[in-house]
Amino acid sequence: MEMIVCSQVHFSYFTGAGEVEVLRGLDMLVEQGEHVAIVGPSGTGKSTLLRLIAALDWPGSGEVRIGKSISTKELRGAALARFRREQVGLVFQQFSLLPALNALENVMLPLLPYCPRRILRKRAAALLAEVGLAARLDHYPDQLSGGEQQRVAIARALIASPPLLLADEPTGSLDSATGMQVITLLDNLCRDHARTLVTVTHDANIAALASRRMRMVDGQLEVV
Amino acid sequence: MNKKLADRVGVKRSGVGPLVGALAIFSLWSLRGRAGQLVPVALAFLLLVGAVQAIGTLQDIASIQTQQKIAQSWRTPYDLLIRPQSAVSSLERSAGWIDPQSALESYGGISSQQVASIRSLPRVALVAPFASIGWQTIAVRVPVELVAKGIYRVSAKWIGPGTGGIADDTVVRYVDVTDLAHLTTEPSLTSLIVEHILAKDDVTPVVFSMSVQATQALIGVPGSQRKTISQVLLEGIAPAPPVHLSLHVDRLRGDLAVLPACVQRADCWEAQQVRQGTPTYQAGGVQLLRFSRTDYTALPQQIGTGQVSLQPVGEDTQGLLYRMQLPEHVPGNVGSGYSQEVPLQPLSWPQRLPTLTNAVRFIPLEQACLINGASCYSGLYVRLNGVERYSQASLALLQATAAAITARTGLHVDILDGSSLRTVAISSSSASTDPVAHSSWRVIGVAVQIVRGLDALQETLLVLCSLVCLLAIAAAGVLVGIGRRKEALLLQQIGWQKNVLLFAFALDALILSLPGCLLALTWIILATTLRPATLSPTLVWALLISGIAVYCCTLVVSACLGSKSFFYHSIPIFVCSISMTSAIFLIAIEYLLITSFNQVLVVTVLGNQVREAFEVPQLALLLLVLLAALLTVGLCTMLLLRGRRQELSLQEMKRVFVWR
Numbered sequence: 024m025e026m027i028v029c030s031q032v033h034f035s036y037f038t039g040a041g042e043v044e045v046l047r048g049l050d051m052l053v054e055q056g057e058h059v060a061i062v063g064p065s066g067t068g069k070s071t072l073l074r075l076i077a078a079l080d081w082p083g084s085g086e087v088r089i090g091k092s093i094s095t096k097e098l099r100g101a102a103l104a105r106f107r108r109e110q111v112g113l114v115f116q117q118f119s120l121l122p123a124l125n126a127l128e129n130v131m132l133p134l135l136p137y138c139p140r141r142i143l144r145k146r147a148a149a150l151l152a153e154v155g156l157a158a159r160l161d162h163y164p165d166q167l168s169g170g171e172q173q174r175v176a177i178a179r180a181l182i183a184s185p186p187l188l189l190a191d192e193p194t195g196s197l198d199s200a201t202g203m204q205v206i207t208l209l210d211n212l213c214r215d216h217a218r219t220l221v222t223v224t225h226d227a228n229i230a231a232l233a234s235r236r237m238r239m240v241d242g243q244l245e246v247v
Numbered sequence: 248m249n250k251k252l253a254d255r256v257g258v259k260r261s262g263v264g265p266l267v268g269a270l271a272i273f274s275l276w277s278l279r280g281r282a283g284q285l286v287p288v289a290l291a292f293l294l295l296v297g298a299v300q301a302i303g304t305l306q307d308i309a310s311i312q313t314q315q316k317i318a319q320s321w322r323t324p325y326d327l328l329i330r331p332q333s334a335v336s337s338l339e340r341s342a343g344w345i346d347p348q349s350a351l352e353s354y355g356g357i358s359s360q361q362v363a364s365i366r367s368l369p370r371v372a373l374v375a376p377f378a379s380i381g382w383q384t385i386a387v388r389v390p391v392e393l394v395a396k397g398i399y400r401v402s403a404k405w406i407g408p409g410t411g412g413i414a415d416d417t418v419v420r421y422v423d424v425t426d427l428a429h430l431t432t433e434p435s436l437t438s439l440i441v442e443h444i445l446a447k448d449d450v451t452p453v454v455f456s457m458s459v460q461a462t463q464a465l466i467g468v469p470g471s472q473r474k475t476i477s478q479v480l481l482e483g484i485a486p487a488p489p490v491h492l493s494l495h496v497d498r499l500r501g502d503l504a505v506l507p508a509c510v511q512r513a514d515c516w517e518a519q520q521v522r523q524g525t526p527t528y529q530a531g532g533v534q535l536l537r538f539s540r541t542d543y544t545a546l547p548q549q550i551g552t553g554q555v556s557l558q559p560v561g562e563d564t565q566g567l568l569y570r571m572q573l574p575e576h577v578p579g580n581v582g583s584g585y586s587q588e589v590p591l592q593p594l595s596w597p598q599r600l601p602t603l604t605n606a607v608r609f610i611p612l613e614q615a616c617l618i619n620g621a622s623c624y625s626g627l628y629v630r631l632n633g634v635e636r637y638s639q640a641s642l643a644l645l646q647a648t649a650a651a652i653t654a655r656t657g658l659h660v661d662i663l664d665g666s667s668l669r670t671v672a673i674s675s676s677s678a679s680t681d682p683v684a685h686s687s688w689r690v691i692g693v694a695v696q697i698v699r700g701l702d703a704l705q706e707t708l709l710v711l712c713s714l715v716c717l718l719a720i721a722a723a724g725v726l727v728g729i730g731r732r733k734e735a736l737l738l739q740q741i742g743w744q745k746n747v748l749l750f751a752f753a754l755d756a757l758i759l760s761l762p763g764c765l766l767a768l769t770w771i772i773l774a775t776t777l778r779p780a781t782l783s784p785t786l787v788w789a790l791l792i793s794g795i796a797v798y799c800c801t802l803v804v805s806a807c808l809g810s811k812s813f814f815y816h817s818i819p820i821f822v823c824s825i826s827m828t829s830a831i832f833l834i835a836i837e838y839l840l841i842t843s844f845n846q847v848l849v850v851t852v853l854g855n856q857v858r859e860a861f862e863v864p865q866l867a868l869l870l871l872v873l874l875a876a877l878l879t880v881g882l883c884t885m886l887l888l889r890g891r892r893q894e895l896s897l898q899e900m901k902r903v904f905v906w907r
Contacts, residue, residue, distance in 0.1 A: 077740070079740055100744070100745070101744055104739075104742050104743060104744040104745070104747075105742065105744075106742075107739075107740065107741065107742035108741065108742025108743075109742070113740060113741065119733075119737050121277070121734060121737070123276060123277050123278070123279045123281065124276050124277070124279075128276055132273075132738070132741065133741040133742055133743075135269050135270075135272070135273055136266055136269045136270060136273075136743065136747050136751070139265070140269065140272065179741070183742070
């Protein structure tokens, strides 16, 4: 079953120097439950592709379709927020945890306004236990290591049980050993929960864990 | 939440209450790392309320002190002076001054009907008319029994303290008691006026009625002022023994033919003992007198320096004042109109009056007017209700009443309320010994102008200070909001709806401003309870609510604006530039307002009389505004430097490296 369908996606932005064309008629198809790694040098548009899939940006032309939902281009307002909340889980390179919230609260954050706190707390605690942080629920980000912070971010991405997980350089801020642990955890979780995982990385070892690898070249994807 | 998610997560949430609760929980969580932000926000709110309250209080203090000073200096018993249009000189009209002397120099012109019409106006508490001082002549008649035929000299002399028997004061009559009836009908052959009385026989005495003209004071004054004027006029005289009319009768040693030769010779006369009857008094005519009108001229430059020139009218200068008889009361042979031939009578002080027992008396003004005619009032003083304090409202009431009086009666009205006495140098071109005299004229409406200027000054400062404080709050809001932009972006990325996000940040802003609001509220309540001010509490409440709104809006907008928005980058710069410009403008304008206000109104017009009353509150106000402006500038500087923290840090590192 198709999870991500990108058809002739073009994306460009403007700078003082002129228009920069990032994606040039990109096509991509990812099946449900797949683990896809996108590799490529910096500035080739890997993260941009991820933002388009997460509906954080919109393609200039072409179409990005996630699961059975309509094109991301047509998502606006409440539908867009719901899409981001329910269909996609995001893991960032810089973890993006709120420093004032502890691990448990950070995990609860995406659904805080939408679910009862009691239920949410229970589920967040379970997820944190799943990523090996059962003893660190009350710890604040600055009391956690980089790997632990990324695990909290992974738990946060899974709180709404999204069918698709997008990880943008999830190990970029970690040492190689920790990075490997984190990506292995992520891979395992996605397998266990039958989630689709798309990872953007520079690291060949990380990419090697994926079921399929694609390289971004000149704004288009090539199968590695 | 859709069914799918509900199935995945477990429970569906519904209703606004839980949502608000969840967002409040989020705000409280967020506050953990930002408790320090409460301080500048609370400070900003306290500053807003405190500044407004302080300005209000200072305004009250300044107003009270000023009004006390003004009342001490300029409060007159009456609020309006009403005169006939003809009684107002051109100089008074052009300079906006009142010559106090001019009220005494006018005669009549206001009727009883006009007075009644003014009395009927609303807010008129008292109407006190005044008229020129007048005199009533009386004839004192003393019957004298002359027992034998002959020529008699009957001398009447006022005897009393200070009179000393001056020859000029002696009234002499020559009486011829004769049996020749034709003498009583024929004209006198001598140059002296001799009164012939026909004797019945040699035994029966004849009665000669000695008539002496006297003057009785007739001062038309309102009854309420009679006692005061009596005391003033008769000061040092009233308790003294009255003078008495003393009659002395001499008989001529000889006949009518020797009389001219014997007038100055004492040996021609033989003193006689005669019986005197009871004196009788017969009222004569009333002569209402007035000062001759003086004519002043002045150039605008002279008016500015308080100098006027006097056009000389004979000897009628500011020295000894003279009065001139009115044409209608002057004896017929003088002719009509004012003439230089009319003898000028020196001002008759009460000492010069024959103070016979009960001779000097006052009659009510109304009675004087009955004698003199309907339009006898020279002017009116009016006191109003509701103008106890100098303010724009009192000025408006005075102006409205003045306009109503003029419309009803056509009379000229001057607003005395708040007028100040100003020394005016009067120079005369005449060759008198004292060519420059000094008189006090009233400059009308000065106090009202001061109060109005003070009010306008304080209101301007209030508005400006409120603006700067609101900008400070806005800067604080932007500062906090910018710090949370990444957080807002993340929340959007993880699926928070825009409206939920806005609500969350608004709630966050409200919670952040809560301690400041509570402190501000306590301040307002305490200030209102302890010292009720003229500044409306509603205004302070409105400002506080505005401050909260400004804070929430700026925080939410600066936090939630998309990074692609033009305003994303320009809002902080915009707010900062406005705040700093306003702060600098406020300090400058406040300084200018206060200094120019002092110079123009206080120094020029008032001297140092009320300067002291202004200085302390104004200095406090200056410090307060300075504090508000500095806080605003400080917040703005923080805001501007916030985005450049990394750059500064790098520069610092570079500097240390180079130094090493």
